[in-house]
Amino acid sequence: MAGVKTPVLSVKELTTSFLVDGEWKPVVRNVSFDVMSGETVALVGESGSGKSVTSLSIMRLLAKNQSRIEGKISLNGKDVLSLSGKEMRQVRGHDAAMIFQEPMTSLNPIFSIGRQISEALTCHGDMPKPDARKETIRLLEKVRIPNAASRFEEFPHQFSGGMRQRVMIAMALASKPKLLIADEPTTALDVTIQGQILDLIKLLQEEEGMSVLFITHDMGVVAEVSDRTIVMYRGEAVEDGTTGDIFHHGKHPYTRALLAAVPRLGSMAGQKWPLRFPVVDTATGTRSEPVAVADTVDRRKTPILEVKNLTTRFPVRGGLFGAKTGAIHAVENISFDLFQGETLSLVGESGCGKSTTGRSITRLIEPDAGKVSLDGYDVTALDSSSLRRMRRSIQMVFQDPFASLNPRMTVGAAVAEPIVEHHLGTRADARDKAAHLLERVGLKADMMTRYPHEFSGGQRQRICIARALALDPKVIVADESVSALDVSIKAQVCNLLMDLQQSLNLAFLFISHDMAVVERVSHRVAVMYLGEIVEIGPRDAVFGNPQHPYTKKLLAAVPVPDPDRRGIKRELSADELKSPVRPLDYVVPKRSYREIGAGHLVQLEPAA
Structure with a gap:
């Protein structure tokens, strides 16, 4: 029928399970959505919500023996779950391509970036090597890599993070896929580089007419790139709608919690002191209003x-x-x-x-x-x-709490260790103080006997803060x-x-x-x-x-969680940091x- 669009990607009742202790444990349950031609759909949610597992299921990149995919996945008219391994390799590249969060783990460090992109062309398209080199240089220029011809023979470590992500996008575009799956492609990047990559994806989408499935937990990014948004929570799609509707009229408590927690640049105008973040209960949607922090800074005294x-x-x-x-x-x-x-x-x-x-x-x-x-x-x-x-x-709290904690030491011992090492009390005193500090940072004293791997990322960071406070x-x-x-x-x-x-x-x-x-x-x-x-x-x-x-450049690059700004391009230069x-x-x-x-x-x- 004229005017009826067929989806590039159609996912129906997708359930993905992993084998754990001899039992199949579902981590994605009954997820259904379509991605139409030329459309950008965002899959959003926090760590553990099932976003990346959904995308890896679509591309059939999960370990065969440890995973089970049920439901139906149709990609460019092909039934993905019925294809052989050889047929699936042809689908990856021609029909869909994927870029990941950390480009350095996706690129082979011992091969030049030119060779790696050329390989995608020669493997999928049977292109002669001289033609593959020309096309690779054209792709590098297309993703705005300066001096593309001279950088053909350079290796991944010679590129910045933002430029490596551009290389990954060039590789993904090599076989002109109908669908680009972008799994947290900007999370590891600085704000100005993130802005450049978002602008680049928008531009390439317009030029190539491809569809994009964008996976992220950054609601500012979602507002800037997506036509429709699917909110995932604990392995289920809890809300689906146009991005404008999700942002302005989100119904599910988790959607409202996710949006309330997003800091909005400019929201502090007229506010003199720091302001606590509003917190929303994900079960009920009840919101605590932000409270201003009282000013206790006395600049008449000597600086600490x-x-x-x-x-x-x-x-x-x-x-x-x-x-x-x-x-x-x-x-x-x-x-x-x-x-x-x-x-x-x-x-x-x-x-x-x-x-x-x-x-x-x-x-x-x-x-x-x-x-x-x-x-x-x-x-x-x-x-x-x-x-x-x-x-x-003076104490430090670092970015990665798991790397900061000894995996063989209980969290109680980790928090108590500085007190013992600095001879500020007996071991019993140190244990008592550690219990008090864990409660102070919102954990329970009976968690002291657990190990770091038994906590979530946020809880581990609280433990690191408690340890930093141990020496007052x-x-x-x-x-x-x-x-x-x-x-x-x-x-x-x-x-x-x-x-x-x-x-x-x-x-x-x-x-x-x-x-x-x-x-x-x-x-x-x-x-x-x-x-x-x-x-x-x-x-x-x-x-x-x-x-x-x-x-000014830093501030201009910050994604704003407002879908009305979706058409705005920042026109940021592709220059690397000097x-x-x-x-x-x-x-x-x-x-x-x-x-x-x-x-x-x-x-x-x-x-x-």
């Missing part, structure tokens, strides 16, 4: 942390004898203060020096120059025993401590940090690239670029009146700052 002209560089060696050929200027001559009860956020993209700053302050990395004063200690001048005492005053520190360096968490868990952990700050008068150095979260939790913000602070000031001044071009590697004879230009308002400083361009 003073950083003056901090510089950290790493040697670059080369040649037969490993001679020093240059240096990575990771942190270059930065200065700031931090007061008790205050949150100062360091923001910027990967490689800008945020984490190195945090580690240099705590002397986990030895700085090359500068002065750090912390709670009366001259940090850079301390010997090993004094350094150990100093670390009672005055400063906590939170290094991307919520970046790896799902949106609702992120809101809960941020609320916990703000509550602890209020009750214990803690100072936070909050390191993050998530601008919407930073706007919510900060008193002041420092923007870093290539190891230098280019703008610093009160949160409302930096977000409400950004002055440095790089600050390299911080400098030759040995490099002379750092003298920097000067202009004061825009009270405490709001912006770096001026050096004189020519």
Whole structure:
């Protein structure tokens, strides 16, 4: 019948089970949806909701002996579940292609990127090698990789994260698929690179007319790219509709909880102090309204942390004898203060020096120059025993809580260990304090005998926060401590940090690239670029009146959870972040700052 569209992908009553202890355990149950020609459908939900398992089932990429797929999957008119392995290999590439979250694990490190893309062309299309090389260069140019011809022979490690993801998109497009499945393709990327990749996918979709199944937990991304949205919760599709309807009239309590937890850039306009995140009960949809954090910062007192002209560089060696050929200027001559009860956020993209700053302050990395004063200690001048005492005053919470915890140690022992090691009490005292701290971070004392693998990601991060509090520190360096968490868990952990700050008068150095979260939790913000602070000031001044071009670029790249903005393209340049590697004879230009308002400083361009 004229005018009736047939779906490129049709999924009916999909149930996927895994073999666990001899029994089949369903992890995706009775999921049905269609993706029409040229349409973008978003599968959204948090970790464990079944999004990725759904996509891997569609592509038949799950281990045969450990998984069972039931229902019906029709892809470009083909019954996917009835195809042989050989036939399925032809479907992957021609009919559907997939890009994953971490491109470095998807690319072979020992082959050039040109060879890997060419292989997709020669295997699927029987294309002669010279033609495959020309087509590969055309694809690399299409995904906006600069100097594509000269980069054909380069290897994955020579590309940045954003450029590697572009390579993966080029490879996926090689056989002109009807459907592109994008599984969290921007989660591991910085905000400006994420913006570039989203714009690129939109542009390529328009040019190629392909359909996209976009899998993510980022509701800002969903609003920007999708026509329709399917919300998944505990293996089931609990809501399905146009993206506008889902955002404006979401009915399921989980949908409302997911949307309520999303920090919206600009929502803090007119709000002077940090603001807790609203929390929604996923069972009932009941919402707790956000509460402002009272200001306890007294800037008349001496700062708890003073950083003056901090510089950290790493040697670059080369040649037969490993001679020093240059240096990575990771942190270059930065200065700031931090007061008790205050949150100062360091923001910027990967490689800008945020984490190195945090580690240099705590002397986990030895700085090359500068002065750090912390709670009366001259940090850079301390010997090993004094350094150990100093670390009672400052603790770090890292991005990956699982890597931060010893898998062979119970969480009770992990939280108690600093107290015992610093001789601040007996083992019994340490156990009692550990139980109290676990309760303080929203866990139960009877969880002390469990091991890290028995907890969710959000719970493990709470355990790391409890351990950081064990020594009663005055400063906590939170290094991307919520970046790896799902949106609702992120809101809960941020609320916990703000509550602890209020009750214990803690100072936070909050390191993050998530601008919407930073706007919510900060008193002041420092923007870093290539190891230098280019703008610093009160949160409302930096977000409400950004002055440095790089600050403006960061803010412009943040996805906004508003489906009405779906057609907007940011027109971000595809430039990579410049390299911080400098030759040995490099002379750092003298920097000067202009004061825009009270405490709001912006770096001026050096004189020519």
